[in-house]
Amino acid sequence: xxxxxxxxxQVADTLRKLAVVFADFEQRLExxxxxxxxxxxxxxxxxxxxxxxxLRQQVKDGALWMSRAASNVGEAHLELRSTLMRHAVTxxxxxxxxxxxxxxxxxxxxxxxxxxxxxxxxAISAWMFHEASKPDPFGLLGAMFxxxxxxxxxxxxxxxxxxxxxxxxxxxxxxxxxxxENDAEHMQEFEEMLRMVLPDAAVAERIVMTAKVTARxxxxxxxxxxx
Amino acid sequence: xxxxxxxxxxxTGTGAFLPGAPVGVETMEDxxxxxxxxxxxxxxxxxxxxxxxxxxxxxxxxxxxxxxNASMTAEATKAALDxxxxxxxxxxxxxxxxxxxxxxxPGHASAVHAELGAGPIEIASYxxxxxxxxxxxxxxxxxxxxxxxDVAAAAAGEFSSRWxxxxxxxxxxxxxxxxxxxxxxxFLRFTLSDGAGAVIMEPKPKPDGLSLKVEWxxxxxxxxxxDPCMWAGSTFADRADMKSAWSHAGxxxxxxxxxxxxxxxxELLKIVIRAWIGVWLEKVDxxxxxxxxxxxxxxxxxARSLREEIVSVLKSTAAMIPEEKWFSNLPxxxxxxxxxxxxxxxxxxxxxxxxxxxxxxxxxxxSGRAMVGFMMCEVV
Numbered sequence: 001x002x003x004x005x006x007x008x009x010q011v012a013d014t015l016r017k018l019a020v021v022f023a024d025f026e027q028r029l030e031x032x033x034x035x036x037x038x039x040x041x042x043x044x045x046x047x048x049x050x051x052x053x054x055l056r057q058q059v060k061d062g063a064l065w066m067s068r069a070a071s072n073v074g075e076a077h078l079e080l081r082s083t084l085m086r087h088a089v090t091x092x093x094x095x096x097x098x099x100x101x102x103x104x105x106x107x108x109x110x111x112x113x114x115x116x117x118x119x120x121x122x123a124i125s126a127w128m129f130h131e132a133s134k135p136d137p138f139g140l141l142g143a144m145f146x147x148x149x150x151x152x153x154x155x156x157x158x159x160x161x162x163x164x165x166x167x168x169x170x171x172x173x174x175x176x177x178x179x180x181e182n183d184a185e186h187m188q189e190f191e192e193m194l195r196m197v198l199p200d201a202a203v204a205e206r207i208v209m210t211a212k213v214t215a216r217x218x219x220x221x222x223x224x225x226x227x
Numbered sequence: 228x229x230x231x232x233x234x235x236x237x238x239t240g241t242g243a244f245l246p247g248a249p250v251g252v253e254t255m256e257d258x259x260x261x262x263x264x265x266x267x268x269x270x271x272x273x274x275x276x277x278x279x280x281x282x283x284x285x286x287x288x289x290x291x292x293x294x295x296n297a298s299m300t301a302e303a304t305k306a307a308l309d310x311x312x313x314x315x316x317x318x319x320x321x322x323x324x325x326x327x328x329x330x331x332x333p334g335h336a337s338a339v340h341a342e343l344g345a346g347p348i349e350i351a352s353y354x355x356x357x358x359x360x361x362x363x364x365x366x367x368x369x370x371x372x373x374x375x376x377d378v379a380a381a382a383a384g385e386f387s388s389r390w391x392x393x394x395x396x397x398x399x400x401x402x403x404x405x406x407x408x409x410x411x412x413x414f415l416r417f418t419l420s421d422g423a424g425a426v427i428m429e430p431k432p433k434p435d436g437l438s439l440k441v442e443w444x445x446x447x448x449x450x451x452x453x454d455p456c457m458w459a460g461s462t463f464a465d466r467a468d469m470k471s472a473w474s475h476a477g478x479x480x481x482x483x484x485x486x487x488x489x490x491x492x493x494e495l496l497k498i499v500i501r502a503w504i505g506v507w508l509e510k511v512d513x514x515x516x517x518x519x520x521x522x523x524x525x526x527x528x529x530a531r532s533l534r535e536e537i538v539s540v541l542k543s544t545a546a547m548i549p550e551e552k553w554f555s556n557l558p559x560x561x562x563x564x565x566x567x568x569x570x571x572x573x574x575x576x577x578x579x580x581x582x583x584x585x586x587x588x589x590x591x592x593x594s595g596r597a598m599v600g601f602m603m604c605e606v607v
Contacts, residue, residue, distance in 0.1 A: 012545035016508050019544055023505020027452040030498060039454065039495070040467055153501075157494065187543070 010199040011191060017208045018145045025146060025215035026154070034225045038158065043165050045105065047225075052102045052175070054225045056095050057117045059175075061125045062147065063092030069132035069140050077136065080196040083189070087144075097175045104172035120221030127217055131210060138197045142211030145190060146218060152186050155179035236371045238439040238604065240311025240427035241573040244302035244384075245560060246294050249281035258284040259391040259416055263406040273417035278531030282420040282561030284388045292389065295329045296423075297338035300384030303423035303569070304343060311427040312434075313378060315343050320376035321350045322367040324359035324383035324565040327390065327459070328352075339382060349376065356457060357527055358446065358593035359383065360565040361600030364426065365444040371428045383565035384423035390459070390489055391416040400462070401485040411463070411490045418529055419489075420561040424569025432607050437581055439604040445515070447506045449499075449597035456499050456594040457491040496594055503592040503599045504540050510601065511546040522585035524548045525555070525571050527592065529562045548588070554580065567591075581606045 029035055034051060037043045070084035102112045117125065131137050159176030162168065170177060197203050250258060252274050256267060285294040294302075300323060308314055321336055321343070328335035334352025349370075353362040360383040367379035396402055401412045408416075432438035454467045462484050465471035473481030481487055510516045528534050541547035556574050563570055568591050575581065589602040 009545070012543065013512075016512055016544035016546055019540065020505055020509045020512060023502055023508070026498065027449060027502060027505075031452045036454075036467075041464055157497075161494075191543075 010201075010204055011194045014194060014198065014204045014207055015191070018142065018211050021142075021208065021211045021215055022146060022149050025150075025219060028215070028219040029154070029222055032219065032222045032225075034222055035158075038161055038165070041165065043162065045166055048162055048166060048168075049102060049105060049107050050225050052098055052105070052107070053112050053115045054118050054121065054221065055175075056098045056102075056112055057115070058121045058124060058221060059091075059098055060095040061128065062094070063088040065125075065128040065132040065140075066091070066144075068129060069137045072132065072135055072137050074136050077196055080138075080193060083193055083196075094175065097178075101172050101175050105166075105168060118221060118224040120217060120219075120224045124214065124217040124221055127213060138203045139206035139210035141190075141193055141197065142207040142209070143214040144193075145207075146211050146214045148186055148190070150218070151179035232374075233372050234374060234430040236368050236428050236430060236441045237432045237607065238426045238441060238572075239429045239433040240307040240309070240313065241569065241576050242303045242306025242308070242310055242425045243566075243570040243573040244299050244306060244423045245283040245570070246285035246299060246421055247283055247287075249559070250284055251281055252279075254288070255282065255284075255417065257288045258286050258290070259388050260290050260393045262393045262396050262402070262408050262413075265406060267413050267416065268407055269410050269413050270417045273414045276531075277418055277529065277562065278558055279561045280558045282563075283422050285386050285421040286388050290392055292386075294386070294421075295338070295342075296325060296327075296384045296386040297329050297335065297342045299386065299421065299423035300325070300335070300339045300382050300425070300566075301342035303384065303425040303566070304339065304380050304382045307380060307382070307425040307427045307573075311429070313427065315345045317378045318343070318345055318348055318380055320367060320370045320379035321345075321348055322353060322363035322370075322379065322381045323350070324353045324355075324363040324381070326354070326356050326359070326385055326387070326564050328354070329386070335384070339384070355565075355598065356593045356595035357564050357567060358591045358595075358598045358600045360424075360568045361444055361446055361589075361591050361602055364428075364441075364602060365446060367426075367428050368441050368444055371430055374430075377430060379428045380425055381428065381569075382423065382425035383569055385419065385564040385566050386421050387419035387489075387564060388421050391419075395488045396485075399483055399485040399488070401488055401490070409485075409490070411492065412485070412488050414493075415457070415489050415491055418562055419564055422560065422563040422566050422570055424563075424566045424571075424573055426569055426572065437576065437583065438607050439576075439581075439587060440607050442603040442605060443515075444600070444602045445510070446600040447598065449502050449506075453499060453502070453597040454495065455492075455596050456495045457489070458595065459487060459489045461486050463490065463492070491594065499594055499597045500536065500592075502597050504537060506599050507541075507590070508544055508546050511544075516588065516601070516603070518546055518548045520586055521548050521588045522552060522582075523575065523580065523587045524553045524590070525568065525575060525587065526553065526590040527562075527567045527571070528555075528557070529594075531557070554578075583607060
C-alpha cells in the first residue's frame with residue numbers, strides 16, 4: 001500500500017514535469033515560421049511537401065533508435081523491453097506512409113527519399129542514438145512522451161488544417177491525420193511504462209531532462225524547415 | 228527596498244454590481260438583439276456549452292442602455308468600500324480593469340473616478356481581457372505594500388452586451404450569404420455579459436469580520452508565442468499584422484471588414500488552454516501552489532466544458548484541487564470578463580464558507596493573447 005503510493009507519487013510528479021516540458025515545446029512549435037504559416041492561412045503546397053521531406057528522415061530513424069534502446073534494456077526490465085520492441089514494430093514502416101502522402105500530393109518519391117536531414121534532424125537523430133546506446137536507457141521515455149505527444153495532440157489538427165488550406169484528399173495527409181487516434185490509450189500505456197522504471201529519483205530526473213533536450217531539438221528541426 | 232519594509236496587504240471589502248434583473252436563457256437574445264432580424268444558429272448550443280442559466284445585461288430588452296461600464300464599476304467600488312466600512316473619501320488609489328471601456332480615450336479609471344466623484348486621487352487603467360482584473364489587483368496590492376497608499380481599490384467592469392448588438396455585425400464580412408454571423412463572432416455573443424466587481428486593499432485587516440491577506444499575485448503572459456486568440460481590432464486573416472489593425476484602416480473600412488467586433492479562434496483556444504495548464508503545473512512543481520493546502524479555489528472559466536477538460540489533466544499529474552473545493556457562480560451570473568473574479572469572490576465571502584486560516588486561490592486565465600493570473604490569499 002505504502003509502496004503503491006510512493007510509485008504513484010513519483011509517476012504523477014514525473015508526468016507533471018513532462019506536461020510542463022510539453023507545454024513549452026508546443027509554444028515553441030507554434031512560434032516557428034512553418035507552423036505560423038499554417039495557422040495564419042499562408043501555407044502552400046510547397047510548404048507541406050517540405051514538411052513531409054523534413055519529417056521523413058527523423059520518422060524513419062524513430063523505430064531504429066527505439067530498437068537499439070530495447071536491445072540495451074537489461075534483464076531486470078524485460079516487460080519494458082517487450083513494449084519498446086512492439087512500439088518499434090508498429091512504427092518502423094511509418095515513413096513509407098509519409099512517402100505515399102508526398103507522392104499523392106504531387107511529389108516525386110526519389111526527392112523525399114534522397115533529401116538530406118536538416119540541422120535539427122541531424123541533432124535529434126544523433127542525440128537519440130547516443131542515448132539509446134547506453135545501458136538501461138530509461139531517459140528515452142521522456143523522448144517518447146514528447147514525440148508521441150506530438151503525434152497524439154498536434155498531428156491531427158495540423159493534418160486537418162493542411163487538408164483544408166490546400167484542398168488535398170485524405171490520401172495525401174494520412175500520416176498527420178491518422179495520428180491522434182487512441183490518445184487516451186497511448187497515455188495509459190505511457191503511464192504503465194513509467195511504472196516499470198519508477199520510483200527511482202535519478203531515472204525520473206533523467207526522463208525529464210531527456211524530454212527537455214528532445215523537445216528543443218525537435219523544435220529546431222521544425223524551425224529549420226525553410227518556410 | 229528591503230522586504231522587511233514592505234507591508235502586508237489585506238482585502239478588507241468586496242463589492243459587486245449586477246445590472247437589471249437576472250435574464251434567463253429563453254430571453255437572452257432579446258437583449259443583445261437579432262442580427263438581420265434572425266435568431267442565432269449557435270446561441271442555444273453556446274449556452275449549453277457554457278453552462279450559464281441566468282445572467283445580467285445593462286441593456287433593456289429593447290437594447291437601450293441602463294448604465295455605462297464606468298457607472299457599474301463605480302457602483303461596485305462603492306459597495307466594496309462600504310463592505311470595508313469606508314467611504315469614497317477614504318480612497319487613495321483606484322486601479323481599474325476592463326476589456327473595453329465606454330470611451331476609446333481616456334482610460335477607464337478616469338471615467339470610473341468621475342462617476343465616483345472622489346477628490347484628487349491616484350488612478351491607473353489596466354486594459355486586457357479577463358486577467359486585467361489581476362493586473363489591477365497587483366497594481367493596487369503593490370501600492371499598499373510599498374506604502375504609497377493606505378486604501379486602494381482594484382475594480383473591474385464590463386459592458387459586453389452593447390458590442391453584441393446587431394449593428395456591430397450587419398454590413399460586415401462577418402455575415403455570410405445567408406445573413407448569418409460567423410460562428411467565431413456569434414458564439415461570444417452568448418458567452419459574455421455585463422456587471423462589475425471590486426475589492427479594497429489596506430495594510431491591516433478590517434477590525435471586525437473576515438479579511439483576506441493577499442500573499443502573492445503572479446501573472447504570466449505568453450503573448451510572445453501566440454497570435455491573438457480573442458480580439459477586436461483586426462480581421463481573422465490579418466490579426467498577426469498590427470499594421471493592418473482597424474486604427475490604420477479607419478473606422479468605416481474597419482467596420483466593413485469585420486474588424487470592430489469581438490471574435491475568437493476556437494482552434495487556437497485549445498492550444499492556449501494547454502499553455503495555461505502548463506503554467507499551473509509549473510507552479511505546482513515549483514511549490515508555489517501546493518494543491519493540498521488550498522481550501523477554496525475560485526477559478527474563472529468561460530464554460531463548464533472547459534473546466535471538465537482541465538480537470539482530467541490535473542488529476543493525472545497530482546495537481547488537482549478536489550472539485551468540492553471549487554466555488555463558482557458562473558451558472559447564475561454568467562461570464563462577466565474581468566469583473567467575474569471579483570463578483571465570484573464577493574459571493575464567496577458573503578456565503579459564509581470562508582473560515583479563518585483557510586487558503587483561497589484565485590485563478591484567472593485569459594484567452595486574449597494567452598495569459599493567466601493567480602492570486603493566493605489567506606482568510607484572517
